[in-house]
Amino acid sequence: MREKIGREVVNKNILITGATGSIGSEIVCQLIKFKPNSIRALSNDENGLFELEHKIKEQEGDNPSRYLVRYLVGDIRTKERLDVAMEDIDIVFHAAALKHVHLCESNPSEAITTNVVGTENIVKSAIDKGVDKCVMISTDKAVDPTSVMGATKLLAERVAIAADCYRKTNCKFSVVRFGNILNTRGSVISIIKRDIKSGGPVTITDPEMTRFFSPIQDAVDMVFTAMVESKGGEIFILRMPAIKIRDLVDALIELLCLKYGCEIDSIVKNIVGPKIREKKHEVLMTNHESCWARAEKGMYVIDNIESFIKDFNRNGIDWQDGVVKDENVLISSKDAKLLTIDEIKEILVKYKILED
Numbered sequence: 001m002r003e004k005i006g007r008e009v010v011n012k013n014i015l016i017t018g019a020t021g022s023i024g025s026e027i028v029c030q031l032i033k034f035k036p037n038s039i040r041a042l043s044n045d046e047n048g049l050f051e052l053e054h055k056i057k058e059q060e061g062d063n064p065s066r067y068l069v070r071y072l073v074g075d076i077r078t079k080e081r082l083d084v085a086m087e088d089i090d091i092v093f094h095a096a097a098l099k100h101v102h103l104c105e106s107n108p109s110e111a112i113t114t115n116v117v118g119t120e121n122i123v124k125s126a127i128d129k130g131v132d133k134c135v136m137i138s139t140d141k142a143v144d145p146t147s148v149m150g151a152t153k154l155l156a157e158r159v160a161i162a163a164d165c166y167r168k169t170n171c172k173f174s175v176v177r178f179g180n181i182l183n184t185r186g187s188v189i190s191i192i193k194r195d196i197k198s199g200g201p202v203t204i205t206d207p208e209m210t211r212f213f214s215p216i217q218d219a220v221d222m223v224f225t226a227m228v229e230s231k232g233g234e235i236f237i238l239r240m241p242a243i244k245i246r247d248l249v250d251a252l253i254e255l256l257c258l259k260y261g262c263e264i265d266s267i268v269k270n271i272v273g274p275k276i277r278e279k280k281h282e283v284l285m286t287n288h289e290s291c292w293a294r295a296e297k298g299m300y301v302i303d304n305i306e307s308f309i310k311d312f313n314r315n316g317i318d319w320q321d322g323v324v325k326d327e328n329v330l331i332s333s334k335d336a337k338l339l340t341i342d343e344i345k346e347i348l349v350k351y352k353i354l355e356d
Contacts, residue, residue: 020052
């Protein structure tokens with residue numbers, strides 16, 4: 001796959017929105033290794049861009065590839081800024097979004113403006129500027145949403161997928177859905193690590209909750225795979241292991257108590273109950289989408305539903321009669337085989353999640 005990625009980005013100009021976030025910054029760091037023509041890192045976080053620039057300097061040293069990156073201060077909520085940032089761009093990775101569920105609940109208008117209108121601005125600028133491919137990064141919270149954040153990300157997905165049907169563009173739009181990414185800023189793991197380091201208590205919403213989790217490296221690989229494989233209008237979903245929150249907490253307590261030299265029994269668990277709009281189990285796709293999903297190595301792919309329905313209708317076939325479900329497609333973390341505590345510990349150690 002790395003050879004395919006290299007061929008895809010060679011001599012290309014690439015824009016990453018949300019470039020100072022956990023996913024966006026990792027995309028920038030990984031892209032440099034493929035030596036495209038140029039990389040534009042766009043963010044409204046000025047200090048984050050400053051820190052990203054220094055991170056790239058440390059990563060690349062005196063390698064001339066460090067100069068491939070331009071650091072652009074700007075906001076996806078402003079289309080005029082996007083038009084300038086997207087001049088001569090071939091590929092867009094759209095990672096900018098408001099992502100914290102409870103903050104989006106308190107600020108719904110801002111969530112709509114950033115996640116929905118911002119994505120619409122991305123789509124319009126990509127079409128106006130003749131971009132070849134645009135990959136939007138989404139979340140499993142967009143599936144049957146119960147929160148403002150999930151609802152806005154669902155609408156953002158629909159905006160991106162609908163754009164692929166626009167006849168006046170050759171740009172291929174696609175979406176990538178993730179579950180929770182291990183150890184990103186503000187993630188449950190980073191909060192639990194902080195609680196344990198301070199001696200507890202560890203705050204838990206609902207220990208029986210289940211979640212899909214993925215290392216950030218696998219998530220970024222999935223983004224690059226979508227860029228390479230997309231024919232337009234697909235939703236790519238990373239196949240992720242599922243865990244119970246209780247088991248994740250126990251694994252972290254065991255490993256971090258060993259690291260910090262404290263007794264496991266000294267860490268108190270404070271169960272506070274689910275946050276507003278928080279789901280007990282996560283879902284990768286709707287039942288309707290599962291009709292169109294196919295299981296591939298390391299991922300599920302939902303092909304452009306609207307195009308399929310039109311093809312069926314054109315041939316006089318009811319789409320519900322023409323679809324054969326892939327039995328290997330998993331929908332909910334509730335139905336997944338959960339990792340054991342030992343398996344969770346192996347992943348935490350392997351991906352260096354315990355490092356400060």
